[in-house]
Amino acid sequence: MTDACNIAAALPRMAAEVPERIAMRCPGRDGRYDVAISYRELDRRSDAIAAGLAKRGIGRGSRSVVMVRPTPEFFLLMFALFKAGAVPVLVDPGIDKRALKQCLDEARPDAFIGVPLAMFARVLLGWAKSARLRIGTRRALFADATLAEIEREGQGAGPQLTATAPDDVAGILFTSGSTGVPKGVVYRHRHFVAQVDMLREALGITADGGVDLPTFPPFALFDPALGMTSIIPDMDPTRPAKADPRKLHAAIERFGVTQLFGSPALMRVLADHGQPLSTVARVTSAGAPVPADVVAKMRMLLPADAGFWTPYGATECLPVAVIEGRELVTLRERTATGAGTCVGRPVPPNEVRIIRITDEAIPEWSDALLVKPGQVGEITVAGPSATDTYFRREAQTRLAKIAETQPAAAGGEGARRIVHRMGDLGYVDAEGRLWFCGRKSQRVVTAARTLCTEQVEPVFDTHPEVRRTALVGIGERGAQRPLLCVELNAGIAKAERARIADELRHLGEGFVHTAHVDTFAFHPAFPVDIRHNAKIGREKLAVWAARELRAGRAFEPATAPD
């Protein structure tokens, strides 16, 4: 039993070593934080739920949709499923309703576990019809049982940790779908175990744990595996930009929070609030680029020796690389002149390699795919947390994975591994740092060159009246005309647009790669992703921009471009 490859194996270990340590504190309905669960309770209660689920036919390999907010129930349930060797299916509740139904149906779950609203929506919207067991966190319409009943049914059954193998499927996590339909990423137990180890190493987390405020729900699951105490924040996790900073500060002070985890949108909330974070030793912000001004403001609010880490990665592979705020701030200038965004050094033992850009599948690795050092290409990763397949999406799997036979010296005879293609463009600089240049699917290809969004937009973003910009291509790839969509700061009159377009054109002329971006269209408020409130919907903007150009509403250079 002890040799299970399973992140839930941390629970019986912690329960034996530090049974009274608090695993999590929850705000409850009124934010008073009167619910606390010790490691002993977390271990025992997740055992009981696992045993109760087994009695209802949910065990090793059963897929179960989990639509539960980050409450004690969520953690108990997730660890119960891991212990049982069952496979939780997690979908971002904030995504488009049609995509959500598609994800839930595609997963063909055996069980559906949710809050009463999700139970109701399942029937009303016809989600996940395959689920034969339906469990509500509370008594609910269309539920076969409540989670409390399941727990009671399994009480006293003893330890439930299944001896899961490294390759067993541990979970299916859907991507947020910012560039298309969300895809179910198949996590094996070895992937989760590796993620915990890599995060511990990369962020310097010690065995005595610490107190974490994880505002990004899936990541809270790592806290018990890292021996930490989680303070579940009093906020809507799907709306980080709307979080109340006063409530977060109250929890940080009351419980002496030492670590904070959140999306860039949440970092902006804390940075703008401006109150010092004196107990915090480590901040981690993931999921999208963190704007340089937010990094700088946060560094002023944190103690001098605190770390501000930004990991780079994706649902399919995390962490890939990591950078600390001090270094990031020194590279701000380079981003503003078109170098891309530095995402740091690869987290060991990841192997990050850059290959030439293609939209085709690459079945087999070859070193001939590699670009010259320093050249932009697609970022690929081979390493213990790189997942190898999407759930029931053969075509997408083929486009994102490359099989590789390692040379005998590196991995023994004929060792095979999967290389994940990030779908992101970037390069490695002379110091071994990885730079992110934008999504591959959002690149603009003119007759003369390929333009990468993250190398073009920051140049124009330096204009004082500009809030943000988005590069799109008009026409067929290979003969695209670049157009820069511009969102201005609040309160700037329409009459100013022609002047600002001229100034932007002038800014662009300062660099070879932006000199040909000379057409601008002003958009009132960019479409962005729900989860991070940061990833710009360039696909939608491209359609809008083409219409603006046809209607003569775009700002073009006075003389035709050469």
Ligand SMILES: Nc1ncnc2c1ncn2[C@@H]1O[C@H](COP(=O)(O)OP(=O)(O)OP(=O)(O)O)[C@@H](O)[C@H]1O
């Ligand atoms: N530190 C970072 N800096 C810049 N971009 C980042 C960083 N971390 C992640 N990203 C971006 O986020 C992407 C991963 O996001 P995620 O896995 O949530 O799926 P998604 O891209 O939003 O959805 P989909 O893949 O379905 O379009 C990365 O490929 C990268 O483009």
